[in-house]
Every structure is written in C-alpha cells, then in structure tokens.
Amino acid sequence: MKRPMILVSNDDGITAPGLSALAGALRRVGKVCVVAPDRERSAASHSLTLHKPLRVEKVGINMYAVDGTPTDCINLAINSILTGRPALVVSGINNGANLGDDVTYSGTVSAAMEGTLMSVPSIAVSLAVNGGRRMNFNEAAAFSVRLARYVLKKGLPRDTLLNVNVPSTKRIKGYRITSLGKRVYSDAIVEKVDPRGKRYYWIGGNELEWEGGKGTDFHAVSRGYISITPIHLDLTNYDSLKELSGITV
Amino acid sequence: MKRPMILVSNDDGITAPGLSALAGALRRVGKVCVVAPDRERSAASHSLTLHKPLRVEKVGINMYAVDGTPTDCINLAINSILTGRPALVVSGINNGANLGDDVTYSGTVSAAMEGTLMSVPSIAVSLAVNGGRRMNFNEAAAFSVRLARYVLKKGLPRDTLLNVNVPSTKRIKGYRITSLGKRVYSDAIVEKVDPRGKRYYWIGGNELEWEGGKGTDFHAVSRGYISITPIHLDLTNYDSLKELSGITV
DSSP states (O other), X not given: OOOOEEXXXXXXXXXXXXXXXXXXXXXXXXXXXXEEESSOOTTXXXXXXXSSOBOEEEEETTEXXXXXXXXXXXXXXXXXXXXXXXXXXXXXXXXXXXXXXXXGTOHHHHHHHHHHHTTOOEEEEEEEOOTTOOOOOHHHHHHHHHHHHHHHHHOOOTTEXXXXXXXXOSSOOEEXXXXXXXXXXXXXXXXXXXXXXXXXXXXXXXXXXXXXXTTBHHHHHHTTEEEEEEEESOOBOHHHHHXXXXXXO | OOOOEEEEEOSSOTTOHHHHHHHHHHTXXXXXXXXXXXXXXXXXXXXXXXXXXXXXXXXXXXXXXXXXXXXXXXXXXXXXXXXSOOSEEEEEEEESOOOGGGGGTOHHHHHHHHHHHTTOOEEEEEEEOOXXXXXXXXXXXXXHHHHHHHHHHHOOOTTEEEEEEEEOOSSOOEEEEOBOOEEOOOOOXXXXXXXXXXXXXXXXXXXXXXXXXXXXXXXXXXXXXXXXXXXXXXXXXXXXHHHHTTOOO
C-alpha cells in the first residue's frame, strides 16, 4: 500500500523543536513533507501574503522554509511545492496553548484552516505549557500519530478541522471532545517611553483567566485531559440568521 | 442625550477614501473616533502584534494612526487610546468584497472580530467593487449609518458581528440577511524568476468563482442586494461535537 503524504507546518518556525518532534513521529504513519515559516510567525493568524513575492528554500529532504506565514506555507505547498496532493495536514506542535477565542489569532490553527479550505483533512496540535515546566513534546507527538491514523481512516466532517491541545502535566488522563471556551480579557497594554522620549505601546495578554464550564477546551486541559475541538470554517451564526431575518434596518 | 462613541477602523490604512467616507457619514450618528493602520494591511487577518512595540500617532481630531494591524488598532483603542468605552465598532469601508471563506483572511472583518471579543457590538462593511467601475462609497456609507442606528438601539446577538457587503451596482435592490458562501479555489500561484536568476512565488487568487445558492452572501451581492451576514466568534462545530463524542482515537 502506498504511504499517505502528510504535510506538516507550524507557526513557531522551521527550527522549532515542536515541529521536528511532530514530523519525526508522523513518519511512522506516512511520507512527511515539512513546509514551514523560516522564522517565528506566532499570532500571524490566517494572513496571506499578497503584496510581495515569497521565497522557498529547500533545507532538507522533503523540508522547505518559506519567508511567509503559516497560511502561505500551506497554500504554496499544495499549489506548488508538493508533487501530488497531501492526504493530511498537521500543524504544530505549538509551544503554548491555543484555546478558546485565541484560535482566531493562532497561526498554528490557521495553517489547519488553509488545509481545510483546500479540502485536505487538517489537524492543529498545541502543547499547553504550564509556567516554567520544561517542554516535552513526546506525549503530544504520540497522540498526533494516533489522531492522524484515525483521520486518515475516517476523514473529518465537511469544512471542519480538529484543534488539539495537550496538557503538559506528567500524567495525561485521556482525551475529551470539547467546545471552545472563552478567554476573559483584561486591560493588557503596557505603555512606556523609549530612550528617545517617545511613547510606545506593547500588547500584553498572557493572563490565563478564562470562563467555560465542563465541556470546554480550557476545562479539559486544566483537568489534565487532551482537548479535541472540532472547528468549523463556516462562521455564519445560523441561529442569529433566523432572528435577524425579520429585522428592518 | 449623550452622543454614543463610535470607533472606526479599517485595513486599507488611515488615508483610504473608504475610511473617510465611513467616518464622515457616521458623525451623523455619534462621536466618531478613528484608529486605523498607518498603511495598507489587507489580508492581515486577525493578527496581533506581540513581539514589537507599537507607535500611535495623532493625525487629526479624534484620529490616530497605528503602525500595526487592524486588530492591534481596536485592541489599543479600547484598552488605551480612547477615554471611555465605544458603543459601537465599525470597520471599513473596504475597497473590495469580503465574502464567504475570505472573511477568515480579512483585516476588515478581523477589526470587527476584535471589537466583538472586547464585548463591543461590531460591524464590518465592504464594497464589492465590480471590475473597472469607479469606487463610490456613498451608498455603502449611507447604509452603514442606517445599520449603526439599528445596532446602537437593538444590540447584536452574543459573540456575533455583522459582515456587510455592498454591491457596486448603480441601483441597489435592498438588503438580505445571508449565510457565508464558499469560494471555489484554483491553483493560483505565479512562479517566476527574479532579475538575479532566483525563483520566487506570488500568491494569486483574484478569481471570482464561488458556489452557494440562494441565501448566501455571494448570491445576494451578485443580484444587486446588500448582504448582511451574522458571523459567530465561537468556531466550534457543535454538530460534529455530537458526532465525534463517540469516537475512539
């Protein structure tokens, strides 16, 4: 049987340890091709580079660095770099959680979004690093292998990707299918004056406050479970559709 | 009665004619404050600048330019620049449509996303420019005024923004509450060689192919109607949640 082609990317950049842990593990499942940003592109969200050319550098066997965003990488890989269509896109392993509303900012998730838009089943994997704890991608990589096998066999619902967050606790209790929780935002701008007397601002927001009871991704990860959230690319709020259809503006 | 504060932004940058048309029109409804990127930031998506400081320049009365993304602008405006909380965020008027899957890339929509995340009712407005036709923002600006009045009075469903696309036809037939259609993607990478003999890639994708019957945003705009789509920030696919809850990975 032909081994399925798996396209791997991330937003921490091509040298990130989470990427090599993921790519290494997935080689047990199929032929892995890595196309990833040449440097960190966290919080790049689902942005596409339209106004400048992109460079692609071959940096190893089936391994390419792109001077663009995670979305650019997936788009270029599928439309140009790869010979043949991948059977699966896996993005990660992100160094840090991508939970709740934060998925709308996440470069890791957006790579999986782009895969989904191009009709390739896609998974995003993040490690919910816990304070000063040393990163250990082994558990997350091993679970990615199991999930990749499942998705290659069973497929995914239409226009839907899986967003996976793995807790960095020593003993993982299992996995949960979850909904997105909600982060509680607070004023998080740092305002300072530079060495030349000019004011500058820095966006903060590393607090870990969140709301969301049982059933949310935050809840699962905080209890030591791997969280798997099905993310829908159709952002239409169908409930509001009915509500709004009667309005007069 | 105190006039409500309306925060206006965009992704085409602070000098864009669509922005001034929008801000000018909304002054009939409330106190307008403009916080927008200092240059074009199209397809910036919902990206947040975390790794460098941001500069804010006052460029007019209640008008600020930020060297960041649309998301940065809304975040900084609400957390730092504005005195008091806006009653409404309006982003636009974008020079070009933001329909279907493209909303996940759109800087215009992401500014409204950020407003929604910060619990301020938010609207994104785009002009679906039709080929070579000269842009006329008047109709879109007039409709934004009507919709702003409606939203200020009635509010919006939780975690939901309105994505508005105005056709650039001469005679607009009315408006429709729509769902997001689906763009049909095709290979759209241009591959060339630079003056120094080095290969480069340029992401294309300006085709206007789409699928989506009656009820979608593409359909409404193509028939000369203004499209209003309620966009939900909770990207969880609740239908798949049930489906997936029984799986064994």
